[in-house]
Amino acid sequence: MSDFEFEARLERMFSQPPRLTDPGLFAAQVQARLERGWAFRRVLLGAAGVVGGVVAASQAFSSGLLSRLGQVQAPVKPLIAELRSERLAAGNDWSALAGSGEVIWIAAAMLAVTVGIIATRLSDTF
Template identity: 40%
Template sequence: MAEVEFERALERMFARAPDVVVDAESFADRVQRRLDRGWAARRLLIGSAGVVGGVIGASQLIMSNLFSRAEAASSESARVLTTGVRQIAPQADWLFSRPAGVETIWVAAGLAVLALGFVLTRIIEEI
């Protein structure tokens, strides 16, 4: 019998409309402003940290003479890639007959990596 009374009391409580808060809009506006301000500060902090990190990284690359080493490694990689492609597909000589054949492959690979980066940032932004 106690369960029936409890269920009826519960039904009456849920049937009654909740009290309307008069300043609900102003409260929601204040909360939204706080949230927006927090994101703006985070964006500014992350952006400035990225700029500082980029400047430090670029200065380290310039000082370490990495560019000349990377150029040598790139030419060696291009030679290995060209040899591998010619072994797999000997009829693909048209790829390397142009002066920029290997560079075209590297540019395409770089653009693919860049596109994957954009996709990844978009996914992270949606989460």
């Protein structure tokens, strides 16, 4: 038998895997590890969402937003409506919003929460 023939024979022999008793069990174990990885990711993303929410809430409290809203609500309701209509008429100039720094923080936190929720949903889908 020539070298070439022997090498071809060897390649054929290598292409036949040894007989293993548990190929199904092995595949299930790999699948379980993949699932564990995805579960961990979901938990991580969920935790990131919760942290984002906590940051948003703490920002809202520390800036006294709620108490200020409470003060403002009843007597100035018509005034707010009037201001809103003026704002709409002026073409939505966001930079002029009261306490814009806090608003940006809150928006960022809300965005983080939203991204967390969307990512969690997506990882559920795939």
